[in-house]
Amino acid sequence: MNPQFTRNPENVPGLQQRSLKAGRKTFKQRRDSHEQVDSLQEIKENAASKRLSRSDGEKNDNESRIEPLSIPRIDESNLPKERRHEYNELSKLLSKINALQEKSFRLATEEIVQTSETQTKELHDTIDELKKELESERRNNEDLRQELAESKQYNQQVHEEKLLVKELFGLEVLSSRAVEEGIRYTCRNTGRRGQLEYQLLLDNFNFTFTPCLNPQHDGELMDYLPEYLTEEIIFTKEQGKLFSARIMKALQD
Incomplete structure (x- = not known):
């Protein structure tokens, strides 16, 4: 080795x-x-x-x-x-x-932008609708104010006319309401003999006279009134002026 x-x-x-x-x-x-x-x-x-x-x-x-x-x-x-x-x-x-x-x-990002644009458009549309509604409400309020002013003026005229009728003829219309048969008026005539309260129902053709008399309170007046004024009477529209004159005469004589 x-x-x-x-x-x-x-x-x-x-x-x-x-x-x-x-x-x-x-x-x-x-x-x-x-x-x-x-x-x-x-x-x-x-x-x-x-x-x-x-x-x-x-x-x-x-x-x-x-x-x-x-x-x-x-x-x-x-x-x-x-x-x-x-x-x-x-x-x-x-x-x-x-x-x-x-x-x-x-x-x-695109979805957010698209959603934002959609919401913005909807918001603008809502604002436009609200503006239109606001303008419409303003016009309505203006019309209502005009109607209210006209109504006040009309009521004043009616009051003055009713006052004139009362002073000249002693007639007051206390109330009126529409019923199935027509228009029902509650009236009161005043004269030297006293006051007569009654209802007049006016339909298309006739008047219906219904006196409102209480014997306990109107006993003295009933003694002076003609008998036909103490009960219900039906007369035509053409006879209305004559009927009114007879009531005035009955309360004055």
């Missing part, structure tokens, strides 16, 4: 140096491999952290834009083949996520 091969490798200077170099190279490869794996894992964690951070920012800060996800740029030549493939796949995945987020944001 050759003595140089029986010696301990540690005692051989050249062999020991080559062994140390090989060990350092193997250690460096393992270290680089671990660092690359750690770097890729860190990239994934950073990407996930950014997604969570951006999601929280959208909820809490109401950001107007979505910040795209990104990963640190590294030299792919330093990565092993399988890690390089994972890095490329992760880049593609982030690109798809960013595209989907951008599309989702754009659609949401």
Whole structure:
């Protein structure tokens, strides 16, 4: 056996140096491999952290834009083949996520704008309708004020006319109301002999006279009145003036 091969490798200077170099190279490869794996894992964690951070920012800060996800740029030549493939796949995945987020944001923004425009249009339409209703109410109020003024004027004229009839003929119309048979008037004539209260029912052709006499209170008046004025009488419209004259004469004589 050759003595140089029986010696301990540690005692051989050249062999020991080559062994140390090989060990350092193997250690460096393992270290680089671990660092690359750690770097890729860190990239994934950073990407996930950014997604969570951006999601929280959208909820809490109401950001107007979505910040795209990104990963640190590294030299792919330093990565092993399988890690390089994972890095490329992760880049593609982030690109798809960013595209989907951008599309989702754009659609949401368009929907908000469209909804806002629709609500604004509906609000303007409602305002226009309210303006029209307000203008209509103003016109109605103006018409009502005009009618009220005319009604007050008419009532004043009627009051003055009734006062004139009372002063000249002693006749007062106390009330009037529409009934099935026609219009029923409650009247009162005043003369030197006293007051006679009665009802006149006017239909299309005739008057119906009904005296309102109480023997206990109107006994003296009944002594002066003609008998036909103490009971119900029916006469035509043409005879109305004659009847009124006879009542006036009966209360004055």
